[in-house]
Amino acid sequence: MSALQEESVDGPNQVIQILFALHPSFGAQELCGPLEVLSNALHKIKDPSTKAFECTIAAASQGVTSSSGLTIKADIDFDDALDGLKDYDILIIPGGRGVEEVIEKEVEPLAIIKAFAELQQSDPSKERTLLSIGTGSLILGHAGILQGMAATTHPDYYTKMEIICKDAARRGDLEQTDVMEENYVVNNARFDLGDKLDENPFILSKRPDGRRQSIARKGSNAWKESVKRRESNARRAKLKLGGLRVITSGGVTSGLDASLYLVAAMVSHESAEEVARILQYSWNKGVTVEGIDV
Secondary structure: OOHHHHHHHHOOOOOEEEEEEOOOOOOHHHHHHHHHHHHHOEOOOOOOOOEOEEEEEEEOOOEEEOOOOOEEEOOEEHHHHHHOHHHOOEEEEOOOOOHHHHHHHOOOOHHHHHHHHHHHHHOOOOOOEEEEOOOHHHHHHHOOOOOOOEEOOOHHHHHHHHHHHHHHHHHOOOOOOEEOOOOEEEEEEOOEOOOOHHHOOOOOOOOOOOOOOOOOOEOOOOHHHHHHOOOOHHHHHOOHHHHOEEEEEOOHHHHHHHHHHHHHHHOOHHHHHHHHHHOOOOOOOOEEEEEOOO
């Protein structure tokens, strides 16, 4: 159980801090979709005062423009984001047309992604999550974050993703990435196996042919319910990236699904269903691999 979980068991429900890291020509819907989901999530679905997430937007400049021409005002720049990185529980990386330039020029959000992963490795006592939307996973792959893990991306970029991850493996410790044709893929989850997989809100009970079978994990209803299971920091520290939960999603709507997964996993399943109802959206399942709890 994380420090955040411990703090929220007996006291007020704690606001989970999220950092969106934007690059020029990001995908507008890859920001706005998850932002809408997470901004609507409540710890108590009938109590607007129990906001579950607080979202902060970081960019290299005060204004950053999407590939469709939408300009977003950043809350902080990357220098300030790096200085306060320890305060964030979730880092979200949208994709978009600007991804290739990020990789070619080795610019942000590459440094902040690596710093977030290093922070988890140096301090595994805190539960942190790294989420990419669409082609944002290409940036994670280039950064070497996905070595030894499973991941997905926008369907048009599966082959490119494999090439990028293989290049990262050659530069790193040669560990490969299993690129899956999935809605979203979760690594280092903190869930128990579910007996009734067809009723599981997070995972697929059947796997497509030609892809490895996942170690499906069932999600908890809320952080506070996991007080029954004391998580070992030492065990987490031995996992990839210190137990950093790494989630990659496919296209735009897959980002909505992955965001609803986060709401269910970190707040409650009831909260996620309520957000989906408000947005009139049908929440689709993804795949979970490699969990901490057995």
